Amino acid sequence: MLRSRIFTSVLISALALMLIVSGVLGGIPSVALGSDAPTPTQPATPEGNGGKATWTVSKMNFTSNYPTGFTFDIEAESTGGKITSATAFFRHSPETSRVRAIGKANEAGNGATAVVERIQVPQWVQVEYWWILTDEAGNSFETARAFAEYEDNTRKWGRLESEDIIVFWEEGVPDEIGQMTVDAMKQMRDTFKRRWANPLGYVPRAIIYASYDTWEEWSPRVGTVASSGGVSTRIAGRTDDTWAGTAQMYFWEYGPEETAYNTVTHEVGHLYQYANGGATGDFWFFEGNATFFEVTGQDRMLRRVRQMAADGTLPSLQAGGPSARGAFARDAYDIGFAFWVWLEETYGPDAHRLVWVLVDQGRGWKNALETVTNLSFIDMETAFRTWLGAANPVAPSPVPSPTLFFFPSPTYEPTRTPKP
Ligand SMILES: [Zn+2]
Structure with a gap:
């Protein structure tokens, strides 16, 4: 018998990557492909990360909302004042560009949430994620990387x-x-x-x-x-x-x-x-x-x-x-x-x-x-x-x-x- 199993491979052109990212775009406050090089996990110098403020991260959470996407949450404080902007970054492979999800800082200025919807990736992919936070004095801080799985708890x-x-x-x-x-x-x-x-x-x-x-x-x-x-x-x-x-x-x-x-x-x-x-x-x-x-x-x-x-x-x-x-x-x-x-x-x-x-x-x-x-x-x-x-x-x-x-x-x- 002619075995006729056939396989798929993938579009990995820049165009395809853009399509994947645009698939992520809908329904989120703002998500864009990070075109710059991935930022290092650890800051080069203490002064290079966090500005003049001292930052404390008490919690970083990832919640899978499979099949519609996922939510990032962070609780953090800066001695420079309220957190005024927060962006989550993620990717599913260390070989690919990061994707940016603009977060919403909470009223108290000590946390933020970013929701990613309509993402077209399988359940169970890895999610590497991190945040860049800015306080009202203009200090910016990049968190360490965290890893999660896009869990499918529906079956x-x-x-x-x-x-x-x-x-x-x-x-x-x-x-x-x-x-x-x-x-x-x-x-x-x-x-x-x-x-x-x-x-x-x-x-x-x-x-x-x-x-x-x-x-x-x-x-x-x-x-x-x-x-x-x-x-x-x-x-x-x-x-x-x-x-x-x-x-x-x-x-x-x-x-x-x-x-x-x-x-x-x-x-x-x-x-x-x-x-x-x-x-x-x-x-x-x-x-x-x-x-x-x-x-x-x-x-x-x-x-x-x-x-x-x-x-x-x-x-x-x-x-x-x-x-x-x-x-x-x-x-x-x-x-x-x-x-x-x-x-x-x-x-x-x-x-x-x-x-x-x-x-x-x-x-x-x-x-x-x-x-x-x-x-x-x-x-x-x-x-x-x-x-x-x-x-x-x-x-x-x-x-x-x-x-x-x-x-x-x-x-x-x-x-x-x-x-x-
Ligand atoms: Zn093949």
Whole structure:
């Protein structure tokens, strides 16, 4: 059976970030993206923080109002007088910009509240937050950072944490998925370390849903079935480094092993891409790369690609490469996966890391591959096809075509109805 699980990745362009932030905008007194560099946790000098006043923070609270957002509260005093302005800052990943939420100081001048509404992030993301307060004498003070979770207390969840992953699963998903996910990520720990120059900088989170209804609470219409070319598809997951994790539907027909050993590790592969230059290039390049981090099913994928090579039906990598749509949706994943196997078998265990170091340096993905293989892109493809045992190993000459740009946007899979 053609396994047609398909994954999503994420928009991490500046535009997407703006959209995410504008999603946060509505309904709050004022929220804006902090464009300046994150402020240090500790002030450089005592005089540099707090001005001429002495500040006392007695309480900093975070309250999750999932699914509508969250509330920050602070109780603090300044010897310089009443607190007249207060701004809360937060972010869900240490790798992303802070978001600003203008607070409202209380009448007594010894506290403030900031409410964030309509935020489109999954339950259980981390919330790192802090405040900048100003008193009536004009002294400003930045608090220390605090950490919380965007809790979903509206239903039951399982939770398991390791040094590699924090996994949450909605009631209805088999509980084994927690330990399996921890085990899968532990099994891949050294592989991730060896293949990527830049670490993630955070422990990724995997949020596994039993129902699209739950997922749609923060991501409207994500469960909508789309039809194209006679194939019905549906988004199966979403991965985003602005909230440092992946949200995935659980599918009963595949069982918990599939989610733990293939889906989560694949999606963490995308998070590493974002930390190492981005999910760039043709679809087969970055999806095949993420597939390279799946734990099971690799022999089957390789056999399928070798079969295509042997019977002369292997699509070319030129001009956008293999299809990622409809009945051929697996092609880009399987062939892209086989490409990375070839690269590492031919050029050694460092080849993967070297390609992404060059991508991270802005060299462009094709240039990175040409540099590491010391071949032109077309000769490289011929070498790959020869390795696969292709009946027609010579890569076709590239046809001049308009520049194809594949957004690493959500991709789809044939419709399945999760078991109720
Ligand atoms: Zn993917």
